Amino acid sequence: MAKIKVRNTGEWIEGEENVRSFLEKQTVLYEHWDPTKLPERLQENFDLSAEDKNEILSTFGDEIKDLAQRRGYRTWDIVVLTEQTPNIEELLKKFEQVHTHTEDEVRAITAGEGIFIIKGDDSVGYFDVVLSPGDVISVPEGNPHFFTLTDARKVVAVRLFIETEGWIAHPFEDPAFVK
Numbered sequence: 614m615a616k617i618k619v620r621n622t623g624e625w626i627e628g629e630e631n632v633r634s635f636l637e638k639q640t641v642l643y644e645h646w647d648p649t650k651l652p653e654r655l656q657e658n659f660d661l662s663a664e665d666k667n668e669i670l671s672t673f674g675d676e677i678k679d680l681a682q683r684r685g686y687r688t689w690d691i692v693v694l695t696e697q698t699p700n701i702e703e704l705l706k707k708f709e710q711v712h713t714h715t716e717d718e719v720r721a722i723t724a725g726e727g728i729f730i731i732k733g734d735d736s737v738g739y740f741d742v743v744l745s746p747g748d749v750i751s752v753p754e755g756n757p758h759f760f761t762l763t764d765a766r767k768v769v770a771v772r773l774f775i776e777t778e779g780w781i782a783h784p785f786e787d788p789a790f791v792k
């Protein structure tokens with residue numbers, strides 16, 4: 614289940630209801646899928662064949678279609694990031710820059726962990742959302758953010774897009790952001 618750290622205060626927000634209401638106030642979509650729907654061999658597996666990826670997508674087929682229908686996504690795929698990913702250090706360095714997109718950035722974690730660092734409203738500032746299997750999040754269109762891995766450095770996630778070009782990152786220079 615997701616947990617949140619508010620950077621300005623160091624406060625942790627935990628528990629499904631607290632996380633949900635915090636994110637709702639920040640207009641960040643948060644939902645939860647049942648990660649145990651996946652066959653055991655695909656849970657916490659980061660060495661996935663093309664067939665495995667298709668099986669993950671079909672396991673969550675109903676959830677994906679439901680989300681796509683509600684929010685207009687037209688394509689989806691699976692992304693895997695681990696220490697074995699070529700150029701992982703460079704990729705993470707590139708990821709770890711505050712940016713925006715012209716469409717929302719939606720991810721459903723199916724294995725491992727990931728962190729979205731998101732700019733909240735003026736009273737909140739930046740906060741980290743630490744995601745684990747089953748967590749589904751969507752960073753609103755135009756909202757400054759970036760993504761990174763936890764120390765475990767591995768994640769599998771479903772990505773959904775309205776237009777694949779919508780995911781192009783536009784750098785967002787923000788003096789308010791402190792690493």
Ligand SMILES: [Fe+2]
Nearest residue numbers: 714718758759
């Ligand atoms: Fe992004």
